[in-house]
Amino acid sequence: MTVTDDCTQRYPQTGISVLIVGAGVAGLMAALECWRNGHEVRIVERSGEEVTTGDSFTIGPSATRAFKHWPKVAEENEKIAFAPSLAFYTLSGDRVTNPNHIEYRQEKGSKKVPGQITRHWRPQLHDMLLKQLHAIGVDVEYGCKAVEYFERSNTGRGGIVLENGDRVEADVVIAADGLRSHSTKVTLGQEIRARPTGQAMYRTAFPMEIAMADPMVRERFPVVGEKEGPIEFWAGEHYHFLVIRTPDIMSWTLSHKDYESATESWSHKSDLEDVLKITATIPDWPEVADRLIRLTPQDRLLHFRVMWRDPQPTWVSPAGRIVQIGDAAHTYIPASGNGATQAIEDAVSLATCLRMAGKTEQVRWALRIHNRLRFVRVSCLQKLGLVNLKSYSETPKKDKFTPKGLHYLTAEWIWGHEPEQYAEENYSKVLDHLQRGTPFQDTNIPRGHVYRDWTIDGLLEMQERGEEIELDGEWE
Numbered sequence: 001m002t003v004t005d006d007c008t009q010r011y012p013q014t015g016i017s018v019l020i021v022g023a024g025v026a027g028l029m030a031a032l033e034c035w036r037n038g039h040e041v042r043i044v045e046r047s048g049e050e051v052t053t054g055d056s057f058t059i060g061p062s063a064t065r066a067f068k069h070w071p072k073v074a075e076e077n078e079k080i081a082f083a084p085s086l087a088f089y090t091l092s093g094d095r096v097t098n099p100n101h102i103e104y105r106q107e108k109g110s111k112k113v114p115g116q117i118t119r120h121w122r123p124q125l126h127d128m129l130l131k132q133l134h135a136i137g138v139d140v141e142y143g144c145k146a147v148e149y150f151e152r153s154n155t156g157r158g159g160i161v162l163e164n165g166d167r168v169e170a171d172v173v174i175a176a177d178g179l180r181s182h183s184t185k186v187t188l189g190q191e192i193r194a195r196p197t198g199q200a201m202y203r204t205a206f207p208m209e210i211a212m213a214d215p216m217v218r219e220r221f222p223v224v225g226e227k228e229g230p231i232e233f234w235a236g237e238h239y240h241f242l243v244i245r246t247p248d249i250m251s252w253t254l255s256h257k258d259y260e261s262a263t264e265s266w267s268h269k270s271d272l273e274d275v276l277k278i279t280a281t282i283p284d285w286p287e288v289a290d291r292l293i294r295l296t297p298q299d300r301l302l303h304f305r306v307m308w309r310d311p312q313p314t315w316v317s318p319a320g321r322i323v324q325i326g327d328a329a330h331t332y333i334p335a336s337g338n339g340a341t342q343a344i345e346d347a348v349s350l351a352t353c354l355r356m357a358g359k360t361e362q363v364r365w366a367l368r369i370h371n372r373l374r375f376v377r378v379s380c381l382q383k384l385g386l387v388n389l390k391s392y393s394e395t396p397k398k399d400k401f402t403p404k405g406l407h408y409l410t411a412e413w414i415w416g417h418e419p420e421q422y423a424e425e426n427y428s429k430v431l432d433h434l435q436r437g438t439p440f441q442d443t444n445i446p447r448g449h450v451y452r453d454w455t456i457d458g459l460l461e462m463q464e465r466g467e468e469i470e471l472d473g474e475w476e
């Protein structure tokens with residue numbers, strides 16, 4: 001085991017070569033963790049350079065715990081993570097509830113220390129991972145768009161074809177290329193169907209100094225202190241408006257029902273005038289909110305269409321050389337609050353499973369074991385997205401409003417999970433389960449939950465009939 005300033009311990013080399021496609025959160029974390037677990041790493045990305053757009057997301061302790069192996073990352077994470085306080089408002093900007101920090105909840109008898117929910121600005125988190133990867137001598141190869149995935153059973157290798165026709169191969173190909181990954185043509189034989197949820201969001205983040213140029217905005221949304229990150233959640237029947245701010249960044253999101261001009265893309269730009277046309281229809285919408293919207297740099301405004309996808313149990317190609325992680329394997333709607341967390345958990349779990357495999361001949365089992373260890377857990381969190389979405393549509397009532405969804409998301413089965421330890425402890429059990437059919441019981445899901453296949457359509461039909469979505473077991 002090697003110890004360096006960058007990494008508390010690097011495992012002995014396994015000789016397994018890994019090609020990672022996509023340098024988003026999942027891909028960068030997979031690159032770091034695969035390196036730490038002793039594998040040879042190469043990472044390619046379609047963009048010509050690092051993409052620094054995006055606003056914020058929640059990352060839970062089950063993911064950030066992995067940073068402890070990377071002292072500089074852990075230190076930087078302390079600086080960039082912020083613990084938001086949440087307060088509900090009406091759509092005319094009147095406060096309904098007092099600001100509250102959101103605490104994770106602890107199970108009876110648990111020894112784990114819960115802490116508060118924290119959020120990250122995506123560009124800062126991305127930059128932190130990228131710098132660490134560079135420091136260990138692995139650089140992202142930009143301008144490399146994968147257009148096809150393949151695997152060869154004769155050589156036992158997987159690979160990709162790049163847009164320029166070049167072919168790149170490795171023992172394992174990790175598809176971390178996010179929404180609409182080309183890899184599903186190999187893993188499932190088809191693309192995954194995505195359907196509109198009926199919701200779209202205008203969203204942006206930009207430097208605080210731009211927002212502070214308008215005196216009315218400055219007075220209503222003053223600069224906050226270090227480590228503070230108030231979230232104002234303006235909730236109404238058809239719209240949600242969120243304002244999130246830290247000392248240096250201002251961000252707002254407007255969720256609305258009309259999604260026609262939006263696309264499910266993190267690069268689709270939009271027009272501020274379209275946002276103002278919507279806010280002009282909201283009764284008592286305050287001028288200060290429009291003034292904030294008008295300050296948004298035009299190239300920072302996204303119009304994101306929120307889409308559903310059914311859970312996909314298969315993330316591994318038939319010959320076991322290609323595996324999907326992050327959004328390529330499972331997408332989340334924002335109400336699940338778990339896209340980045342589960343992407344990081346995937347990266348840790350997969351790198352560990354490959355170390356447990358130890359040699360290239362066992363790789364195909366490692367990928368299947370990882371898939372089996374993770375699928376039920378991520379599908380439970382996808383299901384919570386549906387439950388939560390409904391709860392966020394409730395109108396806040398004075399001093400009594402905590403969306404049920406938020407309550408579910410603070411449960412210990414979510415934040416307490418340790419993906420590396422889980423993979424180490426369960427690797428052989430799942431190998432037996434897959435090879436000999438011995439029973440395997442997931443323990444990274446709500447206790448007592450029994451997984452049954454479900455679809456978005458099925459759950460929506462239940463909601464339309466006025467039935468509760470069944471959450472069997474201990475989800476809270």
Ligand SMILES: Cc1cc2nc3c(=O)[nH]c(=O)nc-3n(C[C@H](O)[C@H](O)[C@H](O)COP(=O)(O)OP(=O)(O)OC[C@H]3O[C@@H](n4cnc5c(N)ncnc54)[C@H](O)[C@@H]3O)c2cc1C
Nearest residue numbers: 022024025026046054055145146177178266326327339340
């Ligand atoms: C620019 C950007 C901004 C985002 N902003 C937010 C945000 O503000 N809030 C939020 O909640 N989520 C945001 N997300 C999504 C969020 O990062 C993910 O949902 C989550 O972190 C899971 O990460 P992922 O690595 O699986 O996917 P992503 O973070 O989407 O990363 C996928 C990566 O793969 C690359 N890629 C795609 N296709 C190919 C290809 N064919 N060949 C090579 N590379 C490819 C993409 O360019 C991207 O870098 C953003 C994603 C991106 C790419």
